[in-house]
Every structure is written in structure tokens, then in C-alpha cells.
Amino acid sequence: MNNVQGIEEARDIQYRKSKKEQSFIRKLLRNRFAALGLFVILLLTATAIFAPYFATHDPYEMDVTKTLLGPGEDGHILGTDSYGRDTFSRIVFGARISLLVGVAAVLFGAVLGSLLGLISGYFGGRTDAIIMRIIDGMMAFPFILLAIVLMTVLGQGLVNVIIAIGISNIPGFARVVRGQVLTVKESEFIEVTRSLGAKHGRILFKHVVPNSVAPLIVYATMSVAGAIISEASLSFLGLGVQPPTASWGSMLQEGKNFLVLSPELATFSGLVILITVLGINLFGDGLRDALDPKMKL
Amino acid sequence: MKGFLYKRILQLIPTLLIVAIIVFFITRMLPGDPAAVMLGPQASAEDIAAYSEKLGLNEPLHKQFFDYLINLATFDFGNSLTYNRPIMDLIIERFPNTIILAVSALLLAVMIGVPAGIIAARKQNTIIDYSVTTLSLIGVSMPIFWLGVMLVLYFSVNLGWFPATGMGSLEEGFGSFIRHLILPSVALATIPTAEFARIIRSSMLETISQDYIKTARSKGLKEFKVINKHAFKNALTPLLTVIGLQFSGLLGGAVLTETIFSWPGMGLLIVDAIEKRDFVVVQSTVIFIAVIYVVINLIVDILYKVVNPKVNLDSNSGGGK
Numbered sequence: 001m002n003n004v005q006g007i008e009e010a011r012d013i014q015y016r017k018s019k020k021e022q023s024f025i026r027k028l029l030r031n032r033f034a035a036l037g038l039f040v041i042l043l044l045t046a047t048a049i050f051a052p053y054f055a056t057h058d059p060y061e062m063d064v065t066k067t068l069l070g071p072g073e074d075g076h077i078l079g080t081d082s083y084g085r086d087t088f089s090r091i092v093f094g095a096r097i098s099l100l101v102g103v104a105a106v107l108f109g110a111v112l113g114s115l116l117g118l119i120s121g122y123f124g125g126r127t128d129a130i131i132m133r134i135i136d137g138m139m140a141f142p143f144i145l146l147a148i149v150l151m152t153v154l155g156q157g158l159v160n161v162i163i164a165i166g167i168s169n170i171p172g173f174a175r176v177v178r179g180q181v182l183t184v185k186e187s188e189f190i191e192v193t194r195s196l197g198a199k200h201g202r203i204l205f206k207h208v209v210p211n212s213v214a215p216l217i218v219y220a221t222m223s224v225a226g227a228i229i230s231e232a233s234l235s236f237l238g239l240g241v242q243p244p245t246a247s248w249g250s251m252l253q254e255g256k257n258f259l260v261l262s263p264e265l266a267t268f269s270g271l272v273i274l275i276t277v278l279g280i281n282l283f284g285d286g287l288r289d290a291l292d293p294k295m296k297l
Numbered sequence: 298m299k300g301f302l303y304k305r306i307l308q309l310i311p312t313l314l315i316v317a318i319i320v321f322f323i324t325r326m327l328p329g330d331p332a333a334v335m336l337g338p339q340a341s342a343e344d345i346a347a348y349s350e351k352l353g354l355n356e357p358l359h360k361q362f363f364d365y366l367i368n369l370a371t372f373d374f375g376n377s378l379t380y381n382r383p384i385m386d387l388i389i390e391r392f393p394n395t396i397i398l399a400v401s402a403l404l405l406a407v408m409i410g411v412p413a414g415i416i417a418a419r420k421q422n423t424i425i426d427y428s429v430t431t432l433s434l435i436g437v438s439m440p441i442f443w444l445g446v447m448l449v450l451y452f453s454v455n456l457g458w459f460p461a462t463g464m465g466s467l468e469e470g471f472g473s474f475i476r477h478l479i480l481p482s483v484a485l486a487t488i489p490t491a492e493f494a495r496i497i498r499s500s501m502l503e504t505i506s507q508d509y510i511k512t513a514r515s516k517g518l519k520e521f522k523v524i525n526k527h528a529f530k531n532a533l534t535p536l537l538t539v540i541g542l543q544f545s546g547l548l549g550g551a552v553l554t555e556t557i558f559s560w561p562g563m564g565l566l567i568v569d570a571i572e573k574r575d576f577v578v579v580q581s582t583v584i585f586i587a588v589i590y591v592v593i594n595l596i597v598d599i600l601y602k603v604v605n606p607k608v609n610l611d612s613n614s615g616g617g618k
Contacts, residue, residue: 137315270443
């Protein structure tokens with residue numbers, strides 16, 4: 001009796017193990033670094049959504065009598081900036097900009113880039129040659145420079161930052177998706193689908209896309225980290241979101257000018273960028289290992 | 298090899314053409330008068346009219362584009378109104394400074410990143426390995442503009458070891474030159490160092506598990522020789538690719554690093570030009586950097602072939618090392 005139960009239990013476990021998603025999530029969360037990364041991402045998201053509840057002060061309220069206070073002075077956890085605004089509250093609200101730009105810019109780049117990569121890889125031939133030459137041309141610009149050029153012509157502003165970083169993300173996605181499509185395209189089941197008379201659109205979106213998703217997710221995750229750094233870089237150069245909007249990059253730029261009087265401003269605004277990017281990269285690494293350890297990204 | 302060289306050089310042409318087209322369209326597709334936008338808000342009506350004339354904006358679009366290409370091909374970027382000089386002069390003056398910074402950062406990255414990666418792979422799953430892995434993860438996530446500011450804060454403001462800004466001229470002595478170079482190089486080298494350590498570590502781990510390494514060991518070769526002669530050489534190819542990729546990052550990162558340390562290179566030129574709204578300078582410099590980047594990638598491709606002749610060249614295959 002006990003023996004039979006044991007066998008059944010074992011079979012049960014075997015069955016559960018074979019369920020792909022479960023083993024994926026388990027693999028992901030067993031990786032302590034990935035779990036830590038996920039925690040950082042969740043914390044960042046919660047901070048961005050509930051910013052008004054986390055913030056101790058109004059991030060835009062100026063007070064000329066309380067400029068450049070140190071941490072803990074007068075109820076300001078991380079002190080104040082040169083306008084007397086609460087640094088902690090501005091960092092909390094800055095999470096909104098970072099997250100919004102990070103996700104929106106990557107979505108923008110992912111949708112357009114993937115579409116180009118799909119068309120290029122699936123149809124091949126001259127279409128492929130033309131699209132890939134354009135992508136090569138875009139890749140000839142160092143990422144941040146392409147964003148800088150686009151910002152100089154688009155002008156400052158949140159939407160423009162998203163567009164500029166989004167466009168800079170297009171070539172990467174196009175390449176990743178094209179590579180995947182080329183691999184999937186050659187597989188037998190696509191051949192079968194085609195010989196059964198399926199149309200291009202159906203083959204692309206029903207078969208090729210779902211089979212290209214795993215590397216795409218990993219690449220997108222890593223790209224969010226890159227987009228957050230880019231937004232901070234642009235804001236640091238004075239090309240990002242417009243003041244007085246709280247952005248970590250523009251806070252760091254201000255902090256740089258008051259390095260001697262108030263080193264905290266620069267220290268903390270940059271530290272949150274590092275922690276955020278590190279968290280996303282840890283999660284992305286874990287995601288890659290859990291999905292496919294052999295994936296080359 | 299010759300055929301390969303010709304082919305790769307010919308392939309540059311469409312890429313460079315696309316670069317030129319992208320910049321042309323970014324500037325021409327703008328809403329409003331491109332001359333006014335490119336000259337910036339402080340330009341007078343006469344300036345704008347003169348610049349429109351010079352750009353040939355009254356000509357048909359295909360003629361504009363053709364003239365623009367000829368100007369680019371002859372490296373005639375025109376004059377900068379805010380600097381009152383030919384843009385090419387500005388570039389010739391600034392570009393070597395960026396190269397000094399980028400090359401010293403790259404050397405630093407190779408000197409630290411490569412040995413770190415090898416040691417981590419050799420001592421896999423030890424505290425050394427974990428330290429290298431963790432540090433390199435932090436390194437690749439580093440916002441280098443923040444690191445730059447922190448280096449200034451600790452090593453210039455607090456300790457006073459290194460100057461916070463500027464570039465030492467060689468006439469002031471080699472010491473001053475190096476002292477100015479250290480902090481910006483460290484900031485710029487951080488990401489490539491971490492990348493190299495990661496790449497070398499994983500590719501060494503892959504190589505060490507191969508059969509021929511086991512053979513080399515079992516025939517009694519010294520561990521140093523196994524690592525140096527066999528494993529490292531094979532781990533070198535992915536490194537070369539990454540060096541090429543990182544160079545673009547260095548040229549981009551130089552924009553931020555140069556801003557923080559007031560290093561008089563191309564990056565500072567671009568940022569100054571942005572502040573002055575001198576978009577002609579911004580666009581010309583960016584085209585120039587794109588061309589340099591494409592050329593560097595070509596050189597990396599060629600090196601890649603020299604190190605690993607098996608790539609594409611069938612006649613040379615068989616050399617197992």
C-alpha cells in the first residue's frame with residue numbers, strides 16, 4: 001500500500017516537473033540573484049505607482065530658507081537640493097520617470113524593431129538586404145549619440161525622450177528577432193505549415209513569433225536597464241525631461257554642481273540608478289539562464 | 298585575405314551612405330525651417346537666409362542631397378557660427394584627445410578585465426570567483442557619469458590626489474598628463490572591464506572543459522602552459538568581438554566622461570555645441586564618430602580573421618590551435 005502510494009507520488013512529482021512553466025518559475029526563483037533582482041523591480045514599481053504615499057514632502061515645493069540641507073536635517077531624510085526641495089521625495093517621484101521611460105521606450109523599440117526583424121528574416125532576399133543595411137547604418141551610431149542627435153532635433157520633453165531612446169532601440173531588436181526568425185524558419189514544422197497552404201501572416205504570427213519570444217523577453221529586460229541609463233544620461237546632459245520634473249539624471253547633474261556643499265544629492269540620485277539597473281540586470285541574467293542557459297545574448 | 302579585405306571595404310560604402318541619409322533626413326524632415334533649427338534660436342534672420350542659401354535649401358531635394366554627399370565625401374563640414382571656425386578644424390583639434398582617453402580606458406580594461414576573468418574561471422566557485430562575478434555585475438550596471446562624479450568627489454575634492462578637470466599637456470610634464478588621465482580613464486574603463494571579465498570567464502570555462510585541454514593536462518603540461526597556450530588562445534576570439542563592440546560604447550561613454558572631467562575631446566565638443574544650440578557642429582561630429590566607429594569595426598573584423606583564420610577562409614583551416 002505504502003509502496004503504491006510512493007510510486008504514485010513519485011509519478012506525480014515527475015509529472016509536475018515536466019510541466020515547463022513551473023520548472024521555469026522555480027528555476028528562476030531558486031536563483032537567489034534573480035530573486036533579488038525581481039525584488040528590486042517590484043520595489044521600484046511600487047515606489048513609482050504609490051509615489052505620493054512614499055514621499056515625505058511635495059517634490060516640487062521650494063523653500064529658499066532650507067537649501068542644501070544635509071541628511072536628516074529638519075525632517076528631510078536625504079536633505080534638500082539648491083531650491084530647498086526634499087531630495088528623498090524627488091528620488092521617489094523620479095522612479096516614475098525612470099520606469100515610464102524605460103518600459104515605454106523599450107516597447108516602442110521592441111514593436112518597431114521586431115516588426116522589421118520579422119519582415120527581414122522571413123522574406124529574405126532584397127527586402128532583407130535593404131532593411132539590414134538601414135539597421136547597420138543606425139548601429140553605426142553609438143547608442144547614446146543617436147539618442148542625443150534625436151533629442152537635439154526633437155527638443156526636450158518626456159514623450160521625445162521616449163521616442164529618441166525608443167528609436168535607438170530599434171536596431172537591436174531587429175537583429176535579435178531576425179536571427180530567431182532565420183532559425184525558426186528553417187525548422188520542419190514551418191515547412192509543413194507552409195505546404196498545408198498557410199498564408200505568410202498566419203505563419204509569421206502563429207508560428208514564427210511565439211517561437212522567438214524567449215530571447216526577445218530576455219533582450220527586452222536588459223534593454224529596459226539600458227533605457228533607464230540612457231534617460232538618466234540625457235537628463236544629466238540637460239537633454240532629457242524638462243525641469244522641474246524630478247528625474248534621477250537631472251538631480252545628479254544638479255548634485256554635480258554642489259559636490260562640495262552637498263555631496264549627498266549626487267551620491268543618492270546616482271546610487272538609485274545603479275541599484276535599479278543592477279536589479280534589472282540580475283533579473284535578466286536569471287531569466288536567460290532559466291529560459292535557456294545556452295542562449296547567446 | 299585580399300579578397301576578404303576588398304569585400305569588407307566595399308561593404309562600408311552602403312553603411313556609410315545610410316549613415317549620411319539618416320542624418321540628412323533627421324535634419325530635413327524637421328517641422329519648420331531646417332536652417333533656423335540647425336542654427337538655433339539665437340541666429341538672426343540674415344544668418345538663417347545665408348545658411349539656407351549655403352545649404353541649398355531652395356534647390357530641389359535630390360540636388361540638395363547630392364551636394365551634401367559631396368561635402369561629406371570631401372570632409373567639408375562647413376563653418377561653425379558659434380565657434381567661428383571650420384568644423385573640420387575643431388574635429389582635428391579634439392579627436393586625438395578622445396582617442397587618448399578611449400585607448401587608455403581600453404588598455405586599462407584589458408589589463409584588469411582579462412586577468413580577472415581568467416582567475417575567476419581557474420578558481421571557479423571560490424570566493425575569488427564570486428567576487429569577480431559580483432564586481433563585474435555591478436560594473437556593467439554602472440552609470441558611468443555617476444561613477445565619474447563620485448571619483449571626483451573622493452579622489453579630487455576629499456583626498457586631493459588627482460585634478461578634477463581638464464587635460465594635462467605634455468609640456469607640463471608626463472606626470473601631470475598621467476594624473477589628469479587617471480580618473481576619466483577609470484570611469485570610462487569600468488563597463489568594458491566588467492564586460493571583458495564576464496566574457497573571458499565564461500569562454501575560459503567553456504574551453505577548459507574541452508577534450509584537448511584534458512589531453513594537454515594529461516600529457517603532463519604545466520598548468521600555466523595549458524592555460525596560456527591552449528585555453529587562453531581559444532578564449533581570445535569572443536574577446537576580440539567584444540572589444541570591437543565596446544569601442545562604440547567607449548566613444549559614446551566618452552561624451553559623458555568628457556563632460557564630467559572637462560576633457561577637451563569630441564564628447565565635450567558635442568555637449569558644448571548642444572548647449573550653444575549649434576546643431577551643425579553636433580551633426581557633423583556625430584557623422585564623424587559614426588564613420589570612425591564603422592572603420593574600427595572593420596579593423597576588428599580583420600583582426601578577428603588574423604587571430605582565427607578558420608573564419609570564412611577554407612584554405613587555412615586545419616590549424617587547430
